[in-house]
Amino acid sequence: MKIPQYARYEYCYTKSCEFLEEFEIKAFPINVLEIVHQQKWGLVSYSEIMHKFHCDRKTVIRILGSSDGYTIWDGTNYSIAYNDDQKLGDRTRFTIMHEIGHIYLGHLLDFEATKLYRGSLTKRENRVLENEANAFARNVLSPVSMYLTLKNKSAINVARTFGITTTAAEARIDFINRDVELVRHLKLSEKIMLVYHRFMKKRKCIMCDAQFFQKYKYCPICGNKNSLQWGDGKMIYPKLETYEDGKLKECPICQNEETNIDGDHCIICGIPLVNICSNEECSHQVLPSNARYCPICGGETTFYRRGILKAWDYDEDNLPPESGFMNIPDTAMYIPDIDEELPFN
Numbered sequence: 001m002k003i004p005q006y007a008r009y010e011y012c013y014t015k016s017c018e019f020l021e022e023f024e025i026k027a028f029p030i031n032v033l034e035i036v037h038q039q040k041w042g043l044v045s046y047s048e049i050m051h052k053f054h055c056d057r058k059t060v061i062r063i064l065g066s067s068d069g070y071t072i073w074d075g076t077n078y079s080i081a082y083n084d085d086q087k088l089g090d091r092t093r094f095t096i097m098h099e100i101g102h103i104y105l106g107h108l109l110d111f112e113a114t115k116l117y118r119g120s121l122t123k124r125e126n127r128v129l130e131n132e133a134n135a136f137a138r139n140v141l142s143p144v145s146m147y148l149t150l151k152n153k154s155a156i157n158v159a160r161t162f163g164i165t166t167t168a169a170e171a172r173i174d175f176i177n178r179d180v181e182l183v184r185h186l187k188l189s190e191k192i193m194l195v196y197h198r199f200m201k202k203r204k205c206i207m208c209d210a211q212f213f214q215k216y217k218y219c220p221i222c223g224n225k226n227s228l229q230w231g232d233g234k235m236i237y238p239k240l241e242t243y244e245d246g247k248l249k250e251c252p253i254c255q256n257e258e259t260n261i262d263g264d265h266c267i268i269c270g271i272p273l274v275n276i277c278s279n280e281e282c283s284h285q286v287l288p289s290n291a292r293y294c295p296i297c298g299g300e301t302t303f304y305r306r307g308i309l310k311a312w313d314y315d316e317d318n319l320p321p322e323s324g325f326m327n328i329p330d331t332a333m334y335i336p337d338i339d340e341e342l343p344f345n
Protein backbone atom coordinates (compact mmCIF):
# COMPACT_ATOMS: atom_id res chain seq x y z
CA MET A 1 0.00 0.00 0.00
CA LYS A 2 1.14 3.53 -0.78
CA ILE A 3 1.16 6.27 1.82
CA PRO A 4 -1.96 8.39 1.21
CA GLN A 5 -1.71 11.96 -0.06
CA TYR A 6 -3.71 13.34 2.82
CA ALA A 7 -4.20 12.27 6.44
CA ARG A 8 -7.18 9.90 6.73
CA TYR A 9 -8.95 11.59 9.64
CA GLU A 10 -12.11 9.51 9.41
CA TYR A 11 -10.02 6.36 9.64
CA CYS A 12 -8.00 7.76 12.57
CA TYR A 13 -11.15 8.72 14.38
CA THR A 14 -12.76 5.32 13.91
CA LYS A 15 -9.57 3.62 15.11
CA SER A 16 -9.30 5.84 18.20
CA CYS A 17 -12.87 4.90 19.07
CA GLU A 18 -12.03 1.24 18.59
CA PHE A 19 -8.99 1.62 20.79
CA LEU A 20 -10.96 3.23 23.65
CA GLU A 21 -13.34 0.31 23.51
CA GLU A 22 -10.77 -2.46 23.15
CA PHE A 23 -8.80 -1.24 26.16
CA GLU A 24 -11.96 -0.34 28.11
CA ILE A 25 -10.55 3.08 28.88
CA LYS A 26 -12.25 4.52 31.94
CA ALA A 27 -9.54 6.38 33.85
CA PHE A 28 -7.90 9.68 32.97
CA PRO A 29 -5.10 10.49 32.52
CA ILE A 30 -4.71 7.22 30.65
CA ASN A 31 -1.99 4.92 31.93
CA VAL A 32 -0.07 4.49 28.67
CA LEU A 33 2.74 2.51 30.26
CA GLU A 34 0.27 -0.12 31.40
CA ILE A 35 -1.09 -0.47 27.85
CA VAL A 36 2.40 -0.92 26.38
CA HIS A 37 3.17 -3.43 29.12
CA GLN A 38 -0.10 -5.30 28.53
CA GLN A 39 0.66 -5.59 24.81
CA LYS A 40 4.16 -6.85 25.66
CA TRP A 41 5.66 -4.20 23.40
CA GLY A 42 9.19 -3.07 24.07
CA LEU A 43 9.64 0.34 25.66
CA VAL A 44 12.87 2.24 26.12
CA SER A 45 13.56 5.85 27.07
CA TYR A 46 16.13 8.01 25.29
CA SER A 47 18.02 8.21 28.62
CA GLU A 48 18.38 4.43 28.67
CA ILE A 49 19.67 4.45 25.09
CA MET A 50 22.12 7.26 26.01
CA HIS A 51 23.37 5.25 28.95
CA LYS A 52 23.72 2.04 26.99
CA PHE A 53 25.58 3.55 24.04
CA HIS A 54 27.46 6.22 25.98
CA CYS A 55 26.12 9.08 23.88
CA ASP A 56 24.18 12.27 24.45
CA ARG A 57 20.52 13.00 23.77
CA LYS A 58 21.29 14.91 20.60
CA THR A 59 22.90 11.83 19.10
CA VAL A 60 19.89 9.63 19.95
CA ILE A 61 17.57 12.19 18.36
CA ARG A 62 19.77 12.37 15.25
CA ILE A 63 20.06 8.60 14.85
CA LEU A 64 16.35 7.91 15.38
CA GLY A 65 15.41 10.95 13.35
CA SER A 66 12.87 12.08 15.93
CA SER A 67 12.98 14.42 18.91
CA ASP A 68 9.90 12.78 20.47
CA GLY A 69 9.74 9.06 19.84
CA TYR A 70 10.31 6.23 17.45
CA THR A 71 8.77 2.80 16.91
CA ILE A 72 10.23 -0.22 15.20
CA TRP A 73 8.65 -3.47 14.08
CA ASP A 74 11.18 -6.29 14.10
CA GLY A 75 8.93 -8.83 12.42
CA THR A 76 7.46 -10.21 15.64
CA ASN A 77 7.08 -7.31 18.03
CA TYR A 78 6.98 -3.54 18.35
CA SER A 79 9.40 -1.49 20.38
CA ILE A 80 8.83 2.13 21.27
CA ALA A 81 11.60 4.57 22.13
CA TYR A 82 10.52 7.85 23.71
CA ASN A 83 12.25 11.05 24.69
CA ASP A 84 11.99 11.34 28.47
CA ASP A 85 13.73 14.73 28.65
CA GLN A 86 12.39 16.44 31.79
CA LYS A 87 12.58 19.79 30.00
CA LEU A 88 9.76 18.70 27.70
CA GLY A 89 7.33 18.68 30.63
CA ASP A 90 4.42 16.26 30.80
CA ARG A 91 4.87 15.25 27.20
CA THR A 92 5.72 11.56 27.38
CA ARG A 93 2.11 10.42 27.62
CA PHE A 94 1.29 12.08 24.32
CA THR A 95 4.53 10.88 22.73
CA ILE A 96 3.87 7.25 23.68
CA MET A 97 0.22 7.42 22.58
CA HIS A 98 1.36 8.99 19.30
CA GLU A 99 3.71 6.01 18.80
CA ILE A 100 0.90 3.61 19.74
CA GLY A 101 -1.06 5.47 17.05
CA HIS A 102 1.55 4.53 14.44
CA ILE A 103 1.16 0.90 15.56
CA TYR A 104 -2.63 0.85 15.87
CA LEU A 105 -3.15 2.63 12.55
CA GLY A 106 -0.99 0.00 10.85
CA HIS A 107 1.63 2.48 9.67
CA LEU A 108 4.47 0.04 10.16
CA LEU A 109 2.79 -2.86 8.39
CA ASP A 110 0.57 -1.35 5.71
CA PHE A 111 3.15 0.69 3.87
CA GLU A 112 6.18 -0.75 2.13
CA ALA A 113 8.12 2.43 2.79
CA THR A 114 7.75 2.27 6.59
CA LYS A 115 8.61 -1.38 7.08
CA LEU A 116 12.31 -0.96 7.66
CA TYR A 117 13.26 2.60 8.16
CA ARG A 118 11.04 5.64 8.27
CA GLY A 119 14.00 7.86 7.40
CA SER A 120 13.40 7.09 3.74
CA LEU A 121 10.01 8.84 3.66
CA THR A 122 9.54 12.12 1.86
CA LYS A 123 8.71 15.14 3.99
CA ARG A 124 5.14 15.05 2.80
CA GLU A 125 4.66 11.35 3.47
CA ASN A 126 6.09 11.82 6.92
CA ARG A 127 3.74 14.72 7.61
CA VAL A 128 0.70 12.62 6.65
CA LEU A 129 1.65 9.82 9.04
CA GLU A 130 2.51 12.29 11.80
CA ASN A 131 -0.84 14.06 11.44
CA GLU A 132 -2.65 10.73 11.59
CA ALA A 133 -0.80 9.62 14.73
CA ASN A 134 -1.46 13.00 16.37
CA ALA A 135 -5.18 12.86 15.60
CA PHE A 136 -5.30 9.35 17.04
CA ALA A 137 -3.41 10.33 20.22
CA ARG A 138 -5.57 13.43 20.76
CA ASN A 139 -8.83 11.53 20.45
CA VAL A 140 -7.71 8.67 22.66
CA LEU A 141 -6.10 10.76 25.41
CA SER A 142 -8.81 13.43 25.50
CA PRO A 143 -11.96 11.93 23.94
CA VAL A 144 -14.61 14.37 22.74
CA SER A 145 -17.19 13.04 25.21
CA MET A 146 -14.87 13.51 28.17
CA TYR A 147 -13.83 16.99 27.08
CA LEU A 148 -17.41 18.19 26.51
CA THR A 149 -18.51 17.07 29.98
CA LEU A 150 -15.62 18.89 31.64
CA LYS A 151 -16.80 21.87 33.71
CA ASN A 152 -13.59 23.84 33.51
CA LYS A 153 -12.37 23.88 29.92
CA SER A 154 -9.32 26.09 30.42
CA ALA A 155 -6.13 24.82 28.78
CA ILE A 156 -4.54 24.35 32.20
CA ASN A 157 -7.40 22.21 33.48
CA VAL A 158 -7.64 20.22 30.24
CA ALA A 159 -3.89 19.57 30.48
CA ARG A 160 -4.17 18.45 34.10
CA THR A 161 -7.24 16.27 33.56
CA PHE A 162 -5.82 14.35 30.61
CA GLY A 163 -2.14 14.45 31.59
CA ILE A 164 -0.94 16.33 28.51
CA THR A 165 1.02 19.55 27.97
CA THR A 166 -0.84 22.85 27.70
CA THR A 167 0.18 22.94 24.02
CA ALA A 168 -1.56 19.59 23.45
CA ALA A 169 -4.52 20.82 25.52
CA GLU A 170 -4.79 23.89 23.30
CA ALA A 171 -4.80 21.62 20.23
CA ARG A 172 -7.64 19.61 21.83
CA ILE A 173 -9.59 22.84 22.36
CA ASP A 174 -8.87 24.11 18.82
CA PHE A 175 -9.90 20.85 17.17
CA ILE A 176 -13.02 20.19 19.22
CA ASN A 177 -15.55 21.42 16.65
CA ARG A 178 -13.96 19.45 13.85
CA ASP A 179 -13.71 16.32 16.00
CA VAL A 180 -17.35 16.62 17.09
CA GLU A 181 -18.35 17.05 13.46
CA LEU A 182 -16.44 13.88 12.54
CA VAL A 183 -18.03 11.90 15.37
CA ARG A 184 -21.47 12.88 14.08
CA HIS A 185 -20.59 12.18 10.50
CA LEU A 186 -19.22 8.74 11.38
CA LYS A 187 -22.19 8.01 13.67
CA LEU A 188 -19.88 7.30 16.56
CA SER A 189 -21.60 9.55 19.13
CA GLU A 190 -23.07 6.65 21.08
CA LYS A 191 -19.81 4.75 21.12
CA ILE A 192 -17.81 7.72 22.28
CA MET A 193 -20.36 8.40 25.04
CA LEU A 194 -19.67 4.91 26.37
CA VAL A 195 -16.28 6.14 27.51
CA TYR A 196 -17.99 8.77 29.64
CA HIS A 197 -20.50 6.26 30.97
CA ARG A 198 -17.76 3.80 31.88
CA PHE A 199 -15.96 6.62 33.66
CA MET A 200 -19.07 7.70 35.59
CA LYS A 201 -20.30 4.23 36.45
CA LYS A 202 -17.06 2.75 37.66
CA ARG A 203 -17.07 1.49 41.23
CA LYS A 204 -14.45 -0.18 43.30
CA CYS A 205 -14.94 -2.32 46.37
CA ILE A 206 -12.99 -0.87 49.30
CA MET A 207 -12.74 -4.35 50.85
CA CYS A 208 -11.57 -6.60 47.98
CA ASP A 209 -10.57 -3.92 45.41
CA ALA A 210 -12.72 -5.45 42.66
CA GLN A 211 -13.85 -3.27 39.77
CA PHE A 212 -17.47 -2.89 38.64
CA PHE A 213 -19.46 -0.71 36.28
CA GLN A 214 -22.63 -0.79 38.26
CA LYS A 215 -23.90 0.11 41.69
CA TYR A 216 -24.45 -2.92 43.90
CA LYS A 217 -25.81 -3.17 47.41
CA TYR A 218 -23.53 -6.11 48.18
CA CYS A 219 -20.14 -6.68 46.57
CA PRO A 220 -20.51 -9.79 44.36
CA ILE A 221 -16.92 -10.81 45.12
CA CYS A 222 -16.50 -10.39 48.91
CA GLY A 223 -20.16 -10.02 49.93
CA ASN A 224 -19.66 -6.83 51.96
CA LYS A 225 -22.56 -4.42 52.23
CA ASN A 226 -22.22 -0.86 50.88
CA SER A 227 -18.51 -1.27 50.18
CA LEU A 228 -18.63 0.06 46.61
CA GLN A 229 -17.37 3.56 45.88
CA TRP A 230 -16.65 5.52 42.71
CA GLY A 231 -13.13 4.85 41.48
CA ASP A 232 -10.70 2.40 39.93
CA GLY A 233 -10.28 -1.00 41.51
CA LYS A 234 -7.13 -2.95 40.93
CA MET A 235 -8.13 -6.55 41.31
CA ILE A 236 -9.41 -8.66 38.49
CA TYR A 237 -11.32 -11.70 39.65
CA PRO A 238 -11.29 -13.92 36.58
CA LYS A 239 -14.55 -14.96 35.00
CA LEU A 240 -15.16 -18.39 33.57
CA GLU A 241 -16.17 -18.32 29.92
CA THR A 242 -19.92 -18.37 29.39
CA TYR A 243 -22.49 -18.21 26.61
CA GLU A 244 -24.68 -15.12 26.43
CA ASP A 245 -27.29 -16.70 28.71
CA GLY A 246 -24.63 -17.08 31.42
CA LYS A 247 -24.11 -20.82 31.04
CA LEU A 248 -20.51 -22.03 31.32
CA LYS A 249 -18.89 -23.13 28.06
CA GLU A 250 -16.97 -25.84 29.85
CA CYS A 251 -17.76 -27.72 33.05
CA PRO A 252 -15.08 -26.68 35.60
CA ILE A 253 -15.31 -30.07 37.36
CA CYS A 254 -15.27 -32.65 34.54
CA GLN A 255 -14.24 -30.42 31.60
CA ASN A 256 -17.27 -31.50 29.59
CA GLU A 257 -17.60 -29.04 26.70
CA GLU A 258 -21.07 -30.10 25.61
CA THR A 259 -22.93 -27.46 27.61
CA ASN A 260 -24.78 -25.51 24.92
CA ILE A 261 -27.93 -27.61 25.35
CA ASP A 262 -31.21 -27.41 27.26
CA GLY A 263 -31.02 -27.54 31.05
CA ASP A 264 -28.73 -25.82 33.52
CA HIS A 265 -26.68 -28.76 34.72
CA CYS A 266 -23.64 -30.62 33.40
CA ILE A 267 -24.86 -33.77 31.66
CA ILE A 268 -21.77 -35.67 32.79
CA CYS A 269 -21.22 -34.75 36.46
CA GLY A 270 -24.44 -32.90 37.29
CA ILE A 271 -23.11 -29.63 38.72
CA PRO A 272 -25.01 -26.39 38.00
CA LEU A 273 -23.55 -24.54 35.02
CA VAL A 274 -25.31 -21.25 35.69
CA ASN A 275 -24.36 -19.06 38.64
CA ILE A 276 -27.41 -17.94 40.60
CA CYS A 277 -28.25 -16.76 44.11
CA SER A 278 -28.83 -19.67 46.50
CA ASN A 279 -31.36 -17.70 48.55
CA GLU A 280 -34.74 -19.03 47.46
CA GLU A 281 -36.58 -15.85 48.38
CA CYS A 282 -34.34 -13.78 46.13
CA SER A 283 -35.16 -13.08 42.48
CA HIS A 284 -32.96 -15.67 40.84
CA GLN A 285 -31.26 -13.71 38.15
CA VAL A 286 -28.21 -15.10 36.38
CA LEU A 287 -25.09 -13.70 38.02
CA PRO A 288 -21.63 -13.15 36.54
CA SER A 289 -19.52 -16.30 36.62
CA ASN A 290 -17.10 -14.76 39.15
CA ALA A 291 -19.77 -13.67 41.67
CA ARG A 292 -19.44 -15.33 45.07
CA TYR A 293 -22.35 -13.37 46.53
CA CYS A 294 -25.65 -12.06 45.26
CA PRO A 295 -25.42 -8.28 44.78
CA ILE A 296 -29.10 -7.90 45.72
CA CYS A 297 -29.49 -9.93 48.93
CA GLY A 298 -25.89 -10.78 49.83
CA GLY A 299 -26.62 -14.53 49.77
CA GLU A 300 -23.99 -16.98 48.55
CA THR A 301 -24.08 -17.99 44.91
CA THR A 302 -24.38 -21.55 43.67
CA PHE A 303 -20.85 -21.48 42.23
CA TYR A 304 -19.43 -20.39 45.57
CA ARG A 305 -21.45 -22.97 47.52
CA ARG A 306 -20.28 -25.75 45.21
CA GLY A 307 -16.63 -24.72 45.55
CA ILE A 308 -16.39 -23.84 41.86
CA LEU A 309 -15.32 -20.40 43.07
CA LYS A 310 -12.91 -19.93 45.97
CA ALA A 311 -13.32 -17.21 48.59
CA TRP A 312 -12.03 -13.88 47.26
CA ASP A 313 -9.17 -13.90 49.80
CA TYR A 314 -8.32 -17.59 49.32
CA ASP A 315 -4.55 -17.97 49.40
CA GLU A 316 -3.21 -21.25 48.09
CA ASP A 317 0.19 -20.78 49.73
CA ASN A 318 -1.27 -20.03 53.11
CA LEU A 319 -3.64 -22.87 53.83
CA PRO A 320 -4.08 -24.11 57.37
CA PRO A 321 -1.91 -27.24 57.87
CA GLU A 322 -4.80 -29.74 57.97
CA SER A 323 -6.24 -28.81 54.63
CA GLY A 324 -3.27 -29.68 52.44
CA PHE A 325 -3.06 -32.81 50.32
CA MET A 326 -3.30 -36.13 52.07
CA ASN A 327 -0.08 -38.00 52.52
CA ILE A 328 -0.15 -40.54 49.77
CA PRO A 329 2.04 -43.49 50.70
CA ASP A 330 4.93 -44.06 48.34
CA THR A 331 3.63 -47.52 47.45
CA ALA A 332 0.62 -45.99 45.72
CA MET A 333 3.05 -44.44 43.28
CA TYR A 334 4.78 -47.74 42.63
CA ILE A 335 4.75 -48.58 38.96
CA PRO A 336 5.60 -52.23 38.35
CA ASP A 337 8.51 -52.86 36.06
CA ILE A 338 6.83 -54.59 33.14
CA ASP A 339 9.54 -54.14 30.56
CA GLU A 340 10.20 -57.92 30.38
CA GLU A 341 6.55 -58.62 29.63
CA LEU A 342 6.46 -56.46 26.54
CA PRO A 343 6.02 -58.56 23.39
CA PHE A 344 8.68 -56.74 21.36
CA ASN A 345 11.35 -57.28 23.98
Ligand SMILES: [Zn+2]
Binding pocket: 098, 099, 102, 129, 130, 133
Ligand atom coordinates in the same frame (compact mmCIF):
# COMPACT_ATOMS: atom_id res chain seq x y z
ZN1 LIG B 1 5.36 9.92 14.64
Ligand SMILES: [Zn+2]
Binding pocket: 205, 206, 207, 208, 209, 210, 219, 220, 221, 222, 223, 224, 227
Ligand atom coordinates in the same frame (compact mmCIF):
# COMPACT_ATOMS: atom_id res chain seq x y z
ZN1 LIG C 1 -15.69 -6.63 47.55
Ligand SMILES: [Zn+2]
Binding pocket: 251, 252, 253, 254, 255, 256, 266, 267, 268, 269, 270, 271
Ligand atom coordinates in the same frame (compact mmCIF):
# COMPACT_ATOMS: atom_id res chain seq x y z
ZN1 LIG D 1 -19.29 -31.78 34.61
Ligand SMILES: [Zn+2]
Binding pocket: 277, 278, 279, 282, 283, 294, 295, 296, 297, 298, 299
Ligand atom coordinates in the same frame (compact mmCIF):
# COMPACT_ATOMS: atom_id res chain seq x y z
ZN1 LIG E 1 -29.96 -13.01 46.12
